[in-house]
Each structure stands twice: as C-alpha cells, then as structure tokens.
Amino acid sequence: MLREMRARLESLPRIEASFIEPMECLSVSKLPEGNQWVCASAGRGVLEALSCGLPALCAGYEYGGPVLPNNIRQHMEVNITGYRMAADLAGMPEDIEMAMSLDRKTCRLMTSEHGSVDTFLDRIGIGEKGHPIG
Numbered sequence: 001m002l003r004e005m006r007a008r009l010e011s012l013p014r015i016e017a018s019f020i021e022p023m024e025c026l027s028v029s030k031l032p033e034g035n036q037w038v039c040a041s042a043g044r045g046v047l048e049a050l051s052c053g054l055p056a057l058c059a060g061y062e063y064g065g066p067v068l069p070n071n072i073r074q075h076m077e078v079n080i081t082g083y084r085m086a087a088d089l090a091g092m093p094e095d096i097e098m099a100m101s102l103d104r105k106t107c108r109l110m111t112s113e114h115g116s117v118d119t120f121l122d123r124i125g126i127g128e129k130g131h132p133i134g
Contacts, residue, residue: 004063004089038099046080050111053104057096058082063089066099069106072114 039049042060046067049056058064058075064082067075078084087095113119 038096042082043080046075047111047115050107050115053107055099055102055107057092057099058085062086063092065091066095067110068098068102069110072110076114 037054039045039054039056040059041049041056042058046056046058050067056067058067058080060081060083061078062082062085064075064078064080064085065071065087067080074085075082
C-alpha cells in the first residue's frame with residue numbers, strides 16, 4: 001500500500017512544499033516543526049500524528065483517505081486500517097489538501113475525543129457511560 005502511495009505522490013506535479021512520510025509508530029515526534037507535514041500511516045501512527053497536531057492520511061489495510069473530524073469515528077471502528085474504505089488514490093491531492101486544512105488544535109482534539117482510554121472503555125461498554133458501540 002505505501003509503495004503505491006509513494007509512486008502516486010511522485011507522479012504529482014510539485015506545486016507547494018509539502019511532505020508525506022509513511023511512518024511507523026513512535027517516529028512522529030521526531031518530525032521538525034511546521035505546517036508542511038502530513039502523516040501517512042495506520043492505527044497508532046495516525047493517533048500519534050494527530051496527538052502531535054499533524055494531519056494524517058489512513059494507509060493501512062487499504063487507503064482510507066484523510067482522517068477528518070467528520071470521518072474519524074468511521075476510521076476508529078476499523079482501528080484506522082482503512083478496511084473496506086478503499087478511497088481512490090487518484091483523489092490523493094484533494095485528500096492532502098483536506099488534511100492540511102486542519103489546524104493543529106483540531107488534530108489534537110480529534111485524538112482526545114476519539115482516541116482516549118475513557119472513550120475506548122465507554123465504547124466497549126465498561127467505561128463510565130457504559131454504552132457499547134452501536
């Protein structure tokens with residue numbers, strides 16, 4: 001999947017300085033400051049990127065596109081793997097623009113609202129709210 005994404009990105013015209021780096025977990029915090037970064041990862045890598053205020057594209061089992069406030073719950077339901085999401089790689093330039101339109105605060109807020117331990121416990125039915133997904 002990442003090889004396909006990289007090949008698609010390399011074929012795009014260079015209009016602006018933006019970087020997409022497929023990355024493993026724990027490497028997000030090593031990126032330099034700036035608004036030009038977009039993380040392409042899955043699972044914990046996406047959550048780490050969002051926690052650091054970086055926008056993210058879901059690239060795991062399938063390419064799931066950008067992780068946005070209006071679709072993060074859908075991504076979380078499949079553990080941010082892109083499973084059965086199959087976004088079109090041809091739409092990646094628009095996906096990058098959408099992801100980069102998020103400010104750092106919004107990225108962090110998505111993680112705190114959807115990736116916290118309390119939220120996870122609530123969704124499986126053993127948290128304070130006790131309501132499972134569904």
